[in-house]
Amino acid sequence: MISRPPRPREKGIPEATVARLPVYLRALQVLQDRGTATVSSEALAGAAGVNSAKLRKDLSHLGSYGTRGVGYEVEYLIYQISRELGLTQDWSVAIVGIGNLGRALANYGGFGTRGFRIAALLDADPEVVGRTVASLEVRHIDSLEEVVHSKGVSIGVIATPAGSAQGVASRFVEAGVTSILNFAPVVLNVPDGVDVRKVDLSIELQILAFHAQRRADGDGREAERVGLEMT
Amino acid sequence: MISRPPRPREKGIPEATVARLPVYLRALQVLQDRGTATVSSEALAGAAGVNSAKLRKDLSHLGSYGTRGVGYEVEYLIYQISRELGLTQDWSVAIVGIGNLGRALANYGGFGTRGFRIAALLDADPEVVGRTVASLEVRHIDSLEEVVHSKGVSIGVIATPAGSAQGVASRFVEAGVTSILNFAPVVLNVPDGVDVRKVDLSIELQILAFHAQRRADGDGREAERVGLEMT
DNA sequence: CCCACTTTGTGCGTGCTTTCACAAGCACGT
């Protein structure tokens, strides 16, 4: 197996595909731990909970890494997906808001295998600042800029109450952080070029409630439709 | 805010719309707290972070609740969206896995305004069982079935380690729970008719990393493409 | 070497989402 020229691929991987790559990656790692060397699209799709045609099309956006009649080599595919996702380099993460959720996040080891390193924990509460959580000393929010620069933070996680989230986001942006993961239940306003993803417990519950209600409504009547997921 | 007959609408709201309704709802509640009586699609869309045409089309699926030339009445719209999402009734939630995350979830008050009530906390660890978290005594996982029935649990939240998640999911399903919110990093296997939504921290981080890397690549020039092999 | 079998990669039809752009509708002032 010889390396390849720069690979002319690079066009743009569909967003929907990007969202599934981490799922494939995880399934592959499970297979690898089990000692599996190769896997078919059918088998991998099963493990990832998707249709096999979709999986093949997704992987085809990365290049042609399978062998017809055989399948995909697990180790090689892990490497390719990792590289595509940018996991072959390390990302420094700062978590702001060390309440229940922030602590849970800080202690959540295996941050997606590796690739992510928690570089700092920040909070505004004097009661919390100075304490040690997950082997890191919690620093005061005022040192956000300094920490971002000195630790090379490139991803900011916001786990503060809703009221403080926008302010923290703005400071992250001001400090040069362009990737933000927001757990606070507010819509963040950021300039173009900054990528914000949100994780919102109550939204998920409300979506579940909607489908549950629908199921209950039509129960006993017309045949039912099940809502699938969509992330 | 007078109600109306059941409304003959009932067609089928697009999934993409359902996922945004909770966001609109939250924005509306903020407006209401501020004392705003009516709001235009433009303003509400701004607060919710979406395009105004999209917002209008989304709302049009619920019915025709706006007034041309004026906008939407905040209170009335809150009521309609709440009703559509099934928030006018109460949902009992059981959380399994009272580790860092489970505790964070249990303590996360204002579970999306209201509509959701945490009915039980369950764990397998004898060390945790019996302790009180968020005013609730943690019960042993073995009483899952009993709890689901006696408390009328209709939504199950899984906050266990990956290894235990599938087992818990199966027991939920067996006990009749058809809505599951999964925080464990595994793909759950459930029968048709069961609705599973997943929240996955490391997947979100990986998606952020992908975009961050892409931004970095195109920056300045597009040097640095690694074409290495692995065999 | 050839054939039967397996599995990938993808062209294509279908359906869902988003966005545009504008007619229709309502309030208000004159």
Next chain:
DNA sequence: ACGTGCTTGTGAAAGCACGCACAAAGTGGG
């Protein structure tokens, strides 16, 4: 009553995403 100004609700177009079904490509047996 009527015109003006604003905002909704929605056709229509464009863009994505999904999944089928099959040709292409590789393996292994005879």
